[in-house]
Amino acid sequence: MQCMFSGVRGIDAGDAAEVSLGSGFSLVKPNDYVLSARTKSDMTGREWEDGAKVSRYLVYKNEHPFAPKTYEEVKNLFSCGLMALQVLKPVRTLGIVFYGEIHGNDGPDSRAVFSLQSVERRPPMEPWPCAWRKPFDKELIKRVPAVIECIQRIMQGPSAERRNAFILLQLGLECFHPLVAGLFWVMGLEAIFDSFGKEQSKNSLCACLGENTPIFPDWHSQRAADLTASKIAIDLYVLRSKVPHGADLRKAVSDSKYPVDLIEKRILPASSDPVPYAFLLSEAACYLLCQVLRKELAKEVTPISSGPLPLPNRL
Numbered sequence: 001m002q003c004m005f006s007g008v009r010g011i012d013a014g015d016a017a018e019v020s021l022g023s024g025f026s027l028v029k030p031n032d033y034v035l036s037a038r039t040k041s042d043m044t045g046r047e048w049e050d051g052a053k054v055s056r057y058l059v060y061k062n063e064h065p066f067a068p069k070t071y072e073e074v075k076n077l078f079s080c081g082l083m084a085l086q087v088l089k090p091v092r093t094l095g096i097v098f099y100g101e102i103h104g105n106d107g108p109d110s111r112a113v114f115s116l117q118s119v120e121r122r123p124p125m126e127p128w129p130c131a132w133r134k135p136f137d138k139e140l141i142k143r144v145p146a147v148i149e150c151i152q153r154i155m156q157g158p159s160a161e162r163r164n165a166f167i168l169l170q171l172g173l174e175c176f177h178p179l180v181a182g183l184f185w186v187m188g189l190e191a192i193f194d195s196f197g198k199e200q201s202k203n204s205l206c207a208c209l210g211e212n213t214p215i216f217p218d219w220h221s222q223r224a225a226d227l228t229a230s231k232i233a234i235d236l237y238v239l240r241s242k243v244p245h246g247a248d249l250r251k252a253v254s255d256s257k258y259p260v261d262l263i264e265k266r267i268l269p270a271s272s273d274p275v276p277y278a279f280l281l282s283e284a285a286c287y288l289l290c291q292v293l294r295k296e297l298a299k300e301v302t303p304i305s306s307g308p309l310p311l312p313n314r315l
Helices: 045-053 071-088 138-155 160-174 178-193 198-209 229-245 249-254 277-298
Strands: 002-008 018-022 025-028 056-062 093-103 113-121 265-267 274-276
Touching: 002 071, 018 138, 025 138, 045 093, 056 071, 071 093, 071 138, 071 160, 071 277, 138 160, 138 277, 160 178, 160 277, 178 198, 178 229, 178 277, 198 229, 198 277, 229 249, 229 277, 265 277, 274 277
Parallel strands: none
Antiparallel strands: 002 056, 002 093, 018 025, 025 056, 093 113, 265 274
8 A cells, every 4th residue: 555654743642553543644653664664865863763753653545556646646645634733733743754655464463564665855844842832632633634634625625825825834834944934824824814914914813813812822821821813913914024025123113104123032932032022923923824724624624413523723
């Protein structure tokens, strides 16, 4: 069977060796067939070691031998599963994606053999430390199957804007520079809202999430509890207008209409070190985009006998 997988950190899935997520996906502890895919010609020594230390591998299997998929089809489906995790709560990834075929029974009573066909290197996804404070636990894992199905519908649907919003979330998580990452995430918000101007962007964001929606997840420190969608929306879009034009962020404080001190030092949740307000806004953009995307996913949920599948309202 065709198989693609990559390592993810911070997953608390219990003691089971493999946890099914449906749609061909599972979360698998490092095992013989997964670790056999590592290749020293494509990985650094640190990456080789980290591959054995991650909490889980996200694995996608196409178990229909008479209906093989192309590599691009498998890759696109795998991306849907990976982004399902990130939308619920951003997690750290290794960035190295393995593709090949599994031969033999990979159940508990037999050893599977993995035949590696290709290795793709992407930048590791590195969410900010606030997201590390809570593991991706069993309650979040329960929600993943429904989210995967919804993301697959969107990615196969007619709206390029909705697809782009998920892609921009991924690109931001893969970006090492906080301000550029924040720009990607605000672009994702704009793809959904199609708003024009700072006031309209703020109105669209607040109409979607609610004015008093906290920016940071419910495991944030109390000092960030007063940061809500309405309080930072204008500041966020001021930053978004400065960064792509290479503007001097220090000048934003003297703007005649929307003055904001983007250089003022603030304390981020989960950190004792002050950072420029611009960095805090960039991190907030990630969590805002995740919340907005979950609203989009809720539109795709198919009702079942007991009602619609639950999706979280917050990270």
